[in-house]
Amino acid sequence: MSDDIVIDVNGLTKSYGGRMVVDHFDLQVPRGAIYGFLGPNGSGKTTTIRMVCGLLKPESGEGRVLGFDVLNDSLSIKERVGYMTQKFSLYEDLSIRENLDFIARLYGLDNRHARVDKALEDLGLVERQSQVAGKLSGGWKQRLALAACMIHEPQLLLLDEPTAGVDPKARRDFWDQIRRYSAQGVTTLVSTHYMDEAVQCDSIAYIAYGKKLLDAPTADIPKQINLACWRLEGRPLQQAQDMLEGAAGVDLVARFGAAIHVCGRDPALLERTVLNVREAQPHINIQRIDAGFEEIFIYLMAESRDNFQ
Amino acid sequence: MNAASPRALRLPKLFDISWARVFAVFLKELVQMRRDRPTFAIMIAMPVMQLVLFGYAINNDPRHLPAVVEMREDGPLTRAFLASLRASSFVDIVAVTPRADAADAMLRSGRATFLISIPEGFERRMVRGERPQILVAADASDPVAAGGALGAIQSIADQAFAPELQGSLRFMARAPPPYELVIHRRYNPAGVTAFNIVPALLGVILTMTMVMITSIALTRETERGTMENLLATPVRPVEVMIGKTTPYIGVGAVQVVIVLMVATFLFQIPFTGSFPAFLVAVTLFIFANLMLGYLISTLARTQMQAMQMTFFVFLPSILLSGFMFPFRAMPGWAQAIGESIPITHFLRIVREIVLKGAGFSDIATDLWQLALILVVLAALALMRFRRTLD
Ligand SMILES: Nc1ncnc2c1ncn2[C@@H]1O[C@H](COP(=O)(O)OP(=O)(O)O)[C@@H](O)[C@H]1O
């Protein structure tokens, strides 16, 4: 194992009630990376993250996180990892300061008072420090949770959908913060639903039904997916869209302003369908384009709907 | 970093208690307890409420208790006695019958709390100065009810016969009374009194509140989702256990003070034994109950389940501990269950100390049995604590 691989897990498997929720999952995350973890609801992201930080025992598989064995040394891992849960899991009946203070004590931090002060300052929570956490809005709760999982200066951040349900401004601030930590050498594994967040990651792992389908540097993803795309413009656009929807070879139809982008994994089949549409609607212009991140991620998210069974 | 032998490292690591982390959990619980006003209020109000309720039942002379009179003789004296019984508000005569079996059946079925039996030849023997017996059988399965009324019957009898013992019978109207009142307590020969109940009530109150509070210690974290965060920190199970239970020692102490004050000032129960011995016993008992509750919270998955399990513990605590029924009168299996719950030992200790003036040496056996129960409960709870979300 190289010291520069912070998360190095292989074959992690977990099932609930006989159903494999995470199926032989491998992941290698290099030091300092921001690794995006994508997948539809119920695909097994949370379960995987919990196994990585020792909150769930994998049925099979093994691995090391920050050099410590995930199966036998989860206490050492917990001391060095900051885990932000998907659902807010700090105490709603404690104030912001009390929550941070509690966490700081559990990590046995020196200069606790100063650290809590600094955390409050960094996150702009100084004025609200004596407010009870339960009364905070979603965005502020997010900030508090991040502050809490950063207070012991972890080397690895595990963020489980940290920006779900937060307004765009708060999301941008949040990512600025993540990038600042990353610049300081903190490694981040972050699960997300948002395409604009996914493209900010260095690498992306994509999971569906507990299986990893894709794992590559973000820049390489379009090549890997190999999605054929066409752009359709003109009138009547709505009729064209209705014809394309569900037609042979069409995996994705998306409106981009005054145009339609239609994509599919089978270029020949897609081309035939697009030409058929043009024949029926002669005022529509068609044009072959390269698939961008937008198309790729819309495709990925649309491809597998919620995985709950 | 070379972690060659992680297995060897794991165990010591789990048990290297950090008192700073214990304190962190303790402090957090304390703040949460303070913010949870309703629960806090109940914990303080409960002992007062229970004592007042029980005290009311004990203090108040029970009235209008149903009685059946087995009348084997019908004469002026016995009729006068019957009339006095009817006039009295302590008992309500529900039936008068000459048949012993019918009267007995009424007592057994609970339709009557008392059976007052006047034997054949009562008047004749009374006139002869043979001091005939009036038999009173009380259904003492409700000891509080039975206890108070028995005294009342004695005075009713005195008053009933007094005016009849005028004239030629005047010589009889002197002490001792010309008849004998024989009282049988049925179904509960021990005859629990207020002195017996109030110290025991301390055990019941502490069991109820301590077990109930700690039984939701962990399930509340699980239900609110805060468990995930707690488990993601390096806090150890022992630290959570100690930190989460110790704040309630304070609550227990307040309850003890309340009960002692009520016992002393309201019921005038003398505290005859060793106070240090009492303190040691009550501390051990509080710890044992906290552990019992904490064990429940490691077993239950929801707060609802925890509450149900708590009530499941209350039943034997009340029924099999010697609180309700005399311990030695119970069948062997019931005694075995009783011996394994904390309150049984505490009841013995507290009655010994408060009422019989016992010191350390008298309660040693129950004291170490209580300690043993405490250790076993704590060990079980630690074994049951799930360090993962599985
Ligand atoms: N404790 C559990 N018990 C039973 N099923 C579970 C449990 N946790 C997760 N699952 C199931 O495992 C699947 C994956 O869940 P999760 O890891 O939360 O997915 P994601 O985070 O990607 O939305 C879902 O189908 C979910 O219903």
Ligand SMILES: [Mg+2]
């Ligand atoms: Mg999830």
